[in-house]
Amino acid sequence: MRHVYIPTQITEPDALPSDARQCHLQGSTMGTTWSVQLIGHQGISIDFLQQGLQEKLDQVNRQMSTWDSQSDLCRYNQAPPNTWQELPEECCQVLDYAIYLARQTTGAYDPAAGKLVNLWGFGPQPRPSSLPNQDHISQAMSGPGWRDLQFDRHERRLWQPGGLTLDLSSIAKGYAVDQLARFLEAQHVPSYLIEVGGELRGRGIRQDQSPWWVRIEQPDAPSTDDVSEHLVALHDLSIATSGNYRQFIDVDGRRYAHTIDSSTGYPVLNNLVSVSVLHPECMVADALATAFTVMGDQRALAYANEHNIAALFVLQTDHTFSEIRSHALLAMLDE
Structure with a gap:
């Protein structure tokens, strides 16, 4: 069965210009790719938009x-x-929400887990040929952490207590999507679909008056399992997916997910293989x-x-897949 999610309480899409044209822009960023499909008026400069979008991502x-x-x-981490x-x-905007969410989730979201991320080989350093031992993990968990983040938002500055290592990889990509959306809206582009490394944000309608439909990314599951195909109509809405089936390391025949639980120092070990979140802001969804x-299905x-x-x-x-939907998602569900 196909489930279609249509967001409620959204604004009506802006009318497309009478001389509407559809454009497709793309490029590379953050070790992945980006693409933007948009509809604007005939006189819109494609070169200007391409350059502006790439500059936002580069920033x-x-x-x-x-x-x-x-x-x-990195300058902060080395300070x-x-x-x-x-x-x-821009960095302060991301930090503001990252610190808020760390406190809201009691560290399930941890922007200060950089040492553990690097230790397990999911950062810029080469991946280790063997697993870190408990002493190395304990050392990475010692010292200042997310509770020690002192942020002066007014002065746009962050206290470095010594050895605190930030990693914003799990939020920066979503923020980049939002930045592209703000740039397009500033250029009066009424309709677009943005994708950066699998995170998406959409607004408006296509030339055939249909919404920007996207398929929720999820692991391959047998057709007999309780997992269905899902489509989302993105208008003033973003979607981000965290899937431990996408990034991992294999050591001695065992798979370790890329998402680190900083309360244990180890990659998460639960039965969640994919989480997709819908929210107006892609940074928040990401x-x-x-x-x-990190929370696991029941707490999450x-x-x-x-x-x-x-x-x-x-x-x-075991080898069986199933799915759970939050109340807010069920309220969007149209079967």
Whole structure:
């Protein structure tokens, strides 16, 4: 059976210009690809839009990349102990929400898990040929963490207590999607579908008056399992998916997921294989999908229901897949 999710309480799409034309732009960023399908008037400059979109993505990368040693994030991570470090406005916007969510989820979302991410081989350093031992894990977990993040939003600065290592990979991509959306709206583009490394945001309608339909990414499951194909109509809505089947390492015949639970120091070990979150802001959806993966299905479902978050959870028990939908997602469901 196919389930179709149509968001409720959305604004009516803007009317398309009478001389509407559809364009497809694309490029590379953050070790992945991006694409934008948009509909604008005939006189719109494709070169200007291509350049502007790429500049927005490059800006996010310059500020928040863990792979670029010259980024603002790496500069903070390498800063001397007991110093305030000034950060750009865009980076502060991401940090503001990241710290809020860390406190809301009691560290299930942890922007300060950079040492553990690197230790397990999911950062810029080469992946280890063997698993880290308990001493290395304990050492990475020692010292300052997310509870020690002192953020002066007014002065746009963050306290470096010494050895605190930020990693914003699980939120920066979603924020980049939002930045592209803001750029397009500033250029009066009435309709678009943005995708950066699998995270999406849409607005408006296509030339045939249909919405921007996208299929929720999820692991391959046998047709006999309780997992269905899902389509989402994206208008003023974003979707982000965290899937431990996508990024992992295999060591000694065992698979370790890329999502780290900083409360244990190990990759998450639960039966959640995929979490998709729908939200107007892709940054929020991106971070929540990671937090829910760490929480596990029951705690994540309770959080989603309490905070009215639309979320789809795909679980695997032995070789059988099933799914759970939050109340907010069920309210969108049209079967």
